Amino acid sequence: MKDNLYQYLLGIADNSLILGQRMGELCGHGPSLETDIACTNISLDLFGQVRSYYQYAAKIAGDGRTEDDIAMLRKEREYLNVLLVEQPNTDFAYTMARHFLFDVYHLLFLTELKKSKDMTLAAIATKCIKEVRYHQRFSSDWIRRLGDGTEESHNRMQAAINDLWTYTDELFHQTEADKAMVSEGIGVDVTKLKAAYYEKVNTILEESTLSIPESKYFQKGGKMGIHTEHIGFLLAELQYMQRTYPNMEW
Amino acid sequence: MNKAKDILRSSKNSSPSGKVDGALIPILEQVSDPEIPVLSIMDMGVVRSAVFENDVVKVQITPTYSGCPAMDVIGDDIKKALKDAGYKSEVELILSPAWTTDWITPRGRKALEDYGIAAPLGAEADKDVLLHGKRLVKCPQCGSTNTKMVSQFGSTACKAQFQCDDCLEPFDYFKCLK
Ligand SMILES: [Zn+2]
Numbered sequence: 001m002k003d004n005l006y007q008y009l010l011g012i013a014d015n016s017l018i019l020g021q022r023m024g025e026l027c028g029h030g031p032s033l034e035t036d037i038a039c040t041n042i043s044l045d046l047f048g049q050v051r052s053y054y055q056y057a058a059k060i061a062g063d064g065r066t067e068d069d070i071a072m073l074r075k076e077r078e079y080l081n082v083l084l085v086e087q088p089n090t091d092f093a094y095t096m097a098r099h100f101l102f103d104v105y106h107l108l109f110l111t112e113l114k115k116s117k118d119m120t121l122a123a124i125a126t127k128c129i130k131e132v133r134y135h136q137r138f139s140s141d142w143i144r145r146l147g148d149g150t151e152e153s154h155n156r157m158q159a160a161i162n163d164l165w166t167y168t169d170e171l172f173h174q175t176e177a178d179k180a181m182v183s184e185g186i187g188v189d190v191t192k193l194k195a196a197y198y199e200k201v202n203t204i205l206e207e208s209t210l211s212i213p214e215s216k217y218f219q220k221g222g223k224m225g226i227h228t229e230h231i232g233f234l235l236a237e238l239q240y241m242q243r244t245y246p247n248m249e250w
Numbered sequence: 251m252n253k254a255k256d257i258l259r260s261s262k263n264s265s266p267s268g269k270v271d272g273a274l275i276p277i278l279e280q281v282s283d284p285e286i287p288v289l290s291i292m293d294m295g296v297v298r299s300a301v302f303e304n305d306v307v308k309v310q311i312t313p314t315y316s317g318c319p320a321m322d323v324i325g326d327d328i329k330k331a332l333k334d335a336g337y338k339s340e341v342e343l344i345l346s347p348a349w350t351t352d353w354i355t356p357r358g359r360k361a362l363e364d365y366g367i368a369a370p371l372g373a374e375a376d377k378d379v380l381l382h383g384k385r386l387v388k389c390p391q392c393g394s395t396n397t398k399m400v401s402q403f404g405s406t407a408c409k410a411q412f413q414c415d416d417c418l419e420p421f422d423y424f425k426c427l428k
Pocket of ligand 1: 389390391392393394414415416417418419
C-alpha cells in the first residue's frame with residue numbers, strides 16, 4: 001500500500017514537473033512578452049503543485065529524503081511522467097498543442113481526484129483544479145487562434161496535433177500502482193476518462209478548423225520509466241544545480 | 251523549496267478571516283504581501299488561524315496560488331512581526347479549504363484599487379470578461395469600464411493584464427479564483 005501510494009504520487013507529480021520545466025524554458029524566449037509571462041506563470045503554478053505532491057511523497061517514503069531530493073535527484077528511468085509532457089518546444093504551435101493535450105486530461109483527472117478517499121490528495125486536487133482551469137483556457141485559446149488563423153499557423157498547428165496525438169493514448173494506461181490505488185478508492189481510474197477526453201479535444205479542434213488524426217499507432221513507455229531521447233537533456237538542465245552543488249539551498 | 255513546514259494538514263475553517271486571537275490582529279495586520287505591499291495578509295484572507303497554545307503563537311496560512319513565491323516570505327515576516335512583539339511562533343502552511351478571492355475583505359479590495367489593481371469581479375462576470383471579452387472591469391486609474399484584456403496572465407499568476415481604452419493606461423486585474 002505504502003509503496004503503491006508513493007509510486008502513484010510520483011506518476012502524478014512527474015507529469016507536472018516535466019511539463020513545468022518545459023514551460024519554464026520559455027522564460028525570456030516566448031514569442032511575445034505576454035505569452036512569455038503567461039507560460040512562466042503556468043510553469044510556476046505547476047511547480048507549486050508538485051511541491052505538495054512531493055512533500056506528501058517524502059512523508060510516505062519516510063526515509064529522510066526531502067521533496068527536493070525526490071524532485072531533483074532521481075535517475076531518468078525513475079521518472080514516471082508520460083512521454084507527451086517531455087516533448088521539446090519546437091515552435092509555439094507545438095508548445096501550445098502539447099500543453100492543450102495535457103490540460104484537457106489534467107482537468108478531467110483532477111476533477112476525479114477531488115473525490116479521492118485520501119484527504120491529502122483530495123485537498124491538493126481541489127487547490128490545483130482552480131489553477132488548471134486557467135491553463136486550459138489559455139492553451140485552448142491558442143489552439144483556436146493558430147488553428148483558425150493564417151494558412152501557415154493552421155498548417156503548423158495541425159502538424160503539431162498530428163505528431164503529439166500519438167502520445168495521448170498513454171494518458172489512459174493503468175500502471176500497477178494505479179490499479180492498486182483505484183481499488184482502494186484513492187486513485188483515479190484513467191481508463192474511464194478517455195471518452196470525455198476525446199470529446200473535449202474534438203470539440204475544440206473542430207472550433208479551430210483542426211481535426212484529430214486517424215492514426216492507430218501510439219507511443220508509450222513514460223509511465224514505466226522508458227522515455228524518449230528528449231528527457232535526458234531536460235533532466236540535465238533540471239538537475240544541474242542539485243548535482244553540481246550537492247545539498248545546496250536557496 | 252523545503253522551507254514550508256507542512257502543507258498537508260487541513261483546517262475546517264472556511265470563513266474569510268479564521269480564528270484569530272484579538273491580541274494578534276494588530277500585529278498580523280502589519281504584515282503584507284511582498285508583491286502587493288498595500289494589502290495586509292489579514293485583508294488578503296491568507297491567515298486561517300492564529301491562536302496561543304501555551305506560550306507559543308500558532309499561525310496557519312494558506313497559499314493564494316500553489317506556486318505563489320510570496321508564501322515563504324510571508325511565513326518569515328509573520329514570525330518576525332510576532333518576535334518583535336515578544337511572542338514565539340510557529341507558522342504552518344495548509345491547503346484545505348482552498349483559498350478563494352471571496353476571502354479578500356472589502357478593505358482589501360479598496361486597497362487593491364487604490365494601488366492600481368482592479369479587484370476581482372464575481373465568478374460569472376469574471377468569465378464574461380476573460381472568455382468573451384466583455385467590458386466590465388473598472389479601470390483603477392480613471393474609473394471607466396471601457397477596458398480590454400491584453401493577456402490572461404499578468405505580472406503574477408493571480409493577475410491578468412488589462413488596458414483602458416479611455417485613459418489608455420495598462421493595469422492588472424486580480425482574477426477571480428473560486
Ligand atoms: Zn482608464
